[in-house]
Amino acid sequence: MLEINNLNSGYGKVSVLRNVTFHVDQDEMVAIIGPNGAGKSTLLKTISGLVRAQSGEVKFENDSIFCLSPDQVVRRGLAYVPEGGRVFPNMTVLENLMMGAYSNPGILKTGILDEIYTLFPILKNRSAQFARTLSGGERQMLAIGRGLVSRPKLIMLDEPSLGVAPKLVDEIYEKIHALKRIGLTVLLVEQNTGYALELADRGYVIENGQIAMEGTAAYLSTSDHIKKFYLGL
Amino acid sequence: MFETATQGIITGILMGAIYALIALGLSIVFGIMNVTNFAHGDFVMLSMYLSFAVGSALAWDAVATPLITAPLMFLFGIITYYLLIDRTLRQMYVVQLAVTVGLQILMRSAALIIWQAQPRALQYSFIQGNIQIGDFQILTSRLFSAVVSLIFIAGMAYFMNKTWAGRAMRAASDDLGAASLMGVNYHKTYALTFAIGSSITALAGGLVMSFQQTDPVGGIRFGLLSWAVLALAGLGSLPGLIVAGIIVGVVESLTVSFFDPRSRLLGVYAIFILVLWLRPRGLFGRR
Numbered sequence: 275m276l277e278i279n280n281l282n283s284g285y286g287k288v289s290v291l292r293n294v295t296f297h298v299d300q301d302e303m304v305a306i307i308g309p310n311g312a313g314k315s316t317l318l319k320t321i322s323g324l325v326r327a328q329s330g331e332v333k334f335e336n337d338s339i340f341c342l343s344p345d346q347v348v349r350r351g352l353a354y355v356p357e358g359g360r361v362f363p364n365m366t367v368l369e370n371l372m373m374g375a376y377s378n379p380g381i382l383k384t385g386i387l388d389e390i391y392t393l394f395p396i397l398k399n400r401s402a403q404f405a406r407t408l409s410g411g412e413r414q415m416l417a418i419g420r421g422l423v424s425r426p427k428l429i430m431l432d433e434p435s436l437g438v439a440p441k442l443v444d445e446i447y448e449k450i451h452a453l454k455r456i457g458l459t460v461l462l463v464e465q466n467t468g469y470a471l472e473l474a475d476r477g478y479v480i481e482n483g484q485i486a487m488e489g490t491a492a493y494l495s496t497s498d499h500i501k502k503f504y505l506g507l
Numbered sequence: 508m509f510e511t512a513t514q515g516i517i518t519g520i521l522m523g524a525i526y527a528l529i530a531l532g533l534s535i536v537f538g539i540m541n542v543t544n545f546a547h548g549d550f551v552m553l554s555m556y557l558s559f560a561v562g563s564a565l566a567w568d569a570v571a572t573p574l575i576t577a578p579l580m581f582l583f584g585i586i587t588y589y590l591l592i593d594r595t596l597r598q599m600y601v602v603q604l605a606v607t608v609g610l611q612i613l614m615r616s617a618a619l620i621i622w623q624a625q626p627r628a629l630q631y632s633f634i635q636g637n638i639q640i641g642d643f644q645i646l647t648s649r650l651f652s653a654v655v656s657l658i659f660i661a662g663m664a665y666f667m668n669k670t671w672a673g674r675a676m677r678a679a680s681d682d683l684g685a686a687s688l689m690g691v692n693y694h695k696t697y698a699l700t701f702a703i704g705s706s707i708t709a710l711a712g713g714l715v716m717s718f719q720q721t722d723p724v725g726g727i728r729f730g731l732l733s734w735a736v737l738a739l740a741g742l743g744s745l746p747g748l749i750v751a752g753i754i755v756g757v758v759e760s761l762t763v764s765f766f767d768p769r770s771r772l773l774g775v776y777a778i779f780i781l782v783l784w785l786r787p788r789g790l791f792g793r794r
């Protein structure tokens with residue numbers, strides 16, 4: 275469904291990603307793990323169009339989306355929930371969710387908001403509140419909800435547990451698990467390797483801007499390298 | 508003494524509503540695009556000349572001319588955005604400054620060539636005359652302009668909160684990257700923002716032409732007034748903008764009544780500086 279070949283990307287003259295190749299199949303949940311600064315966010319930002327790729331191939335449903343702008347990428351059905359959520363602080367929760375439908379306003383008539391409120395009931399209670407008043411966990415839920423409004427075919431989540439109070443992390447992960455059950459394809463970036471490998475079908479390890487390892491989640495969680503450097507076992 | 512003060516305050520409040528409208532154009536461009544348009548006052552000047560041209564050619568009342576000048580200024584805004592502003596967005600701030608200051612000089616020179624240096628005015632309009640309330644007089648044209656300004660500002664609040672284009676503008680103002688992830692094409696949203704800012708000057712210009720004349724350097728005054736109002740109001744609050752406009756209008760009017768008409772901008776400039784010292788975010792600003 276998503277195919278990346280020999281992708282090189284970075285900021286201006288600075289190269290971050292080198293020859294990254296990976297793919298995500300329909301209905302899969304794929305995790306990308308790696309240490310801080312490895313280039314995980316850069317990878318997602320490049321796919322979504324926020325960062326311009328230098329070279330390589332990015333295909334979504336067999337069409338090239340290489341170097342498309344973010345507003346064009348989201349129209350293809352590929353949503354990106356950025357690191358930290360980046361909700362609109364001076365808009366209400368409801369307005370934030372509505373912005374998720376900006377590329378296709380008609381979708382609001384399909385009952386999508388009710389579905390999102392069912393998934394995240396707290397957002398319904400908070401719908402008239404400004405997003406800046408939400409807690410870290412609520413912001414992440416809003417960001418994920420906002421990403422779901424467009425009914426994407428694939429959703430990319432960048433560290434959804436970042437800035438979330440520890441006791442809420444489990445809840446966020448339950449919701450991500452629920453996304454998989456409703457048939458969404460998910461690309462999950464996490465530093466929290468244990469969680470990521472528990473949920474995902476497959477995973478890639480990215481180190482220094484390169485894919486260092488790949489395999490099924492079961493394979494990765496038994497690998498010595500992962501155990502030693504990521505799971506601290 | 509008391510009469511003069513009250514009369515000054517009444518006049519100031521009416522002018523203040525118009526200043527709030529003029530500052531709204533600057534405020535949305537600055538608040539949403541983070542672009543400081545130093546030529547904003549000259550957009551008002553150009554709009555007033557267009558009002559003059561339309562009003563004298565069609566024998567229209569000044570207050571009706573925005574029906575034609577607003578679409579023209581909208582177009583002018585779109586063209587200016589794509590030709591100049593869009594190209595400065597990824598550049599250093601000084602580039603943007605140079606471009607809008609250059610635009611200011613260009614517009615002044617063009618006005619001087621086209622309309623010469625002498626001031627131009629339209630025949631005073633159907634809303635001439637005064638309304639007498641007790642001992643005080645209200646110029647009908649100013650009252651009309653103030654009311655139209657307030658209605659327009661309220662309409663703008665509705666637009667920003669209840670339409671897709673308005674929400675996209677607010678989202679772009681909060682987080683441009685996140686807005687583009689929602690499908691907002693920022694070139695289009697910015698072009699619309701700049702064009703709305705520009706057509707606001709057309710409305711304001713038409714209203715002001717109903718009681719004032721225009722000349723090629725008149726833009727300085729409107730530019731300074733807008734900055735003073737914006738500095739006082741801060742970003743992001745439309746009621747704040749109205750209150751700030753009224754404060755500036757009243758200060759200007761009282762300076763004229765009690766000090767010296769030639770020093771009217773001095774009073775305005777003084778509050779501008781005071782606010783920058785004491786409350787850099789403005790009285791109502793959230794950022």
Ligand SMILES: Nc1ncnc2c1ncn2[C@@H]1O[C@H](COP(=O)(O)OP(=O)(O)O)[C@@H](O)[C@H]1O
Nearest residue numbers: 285288290308309310311312313314315316317
């Ligand atoms: N906006 C930016 N400009 C320049 N360099 C950046 C920018 N964002 C990230 N980087 C650099 O790119 C590298 C990868 O960062 P990032 O993709 O955020 O890593 P991760 O998400 O894996 O923690 C880091 O060395 C970081 O310093």
Ligand SMILES: [Mg+2]
Nearest residue numbers: 314315316357
């Ligand atoms: Mg990151």
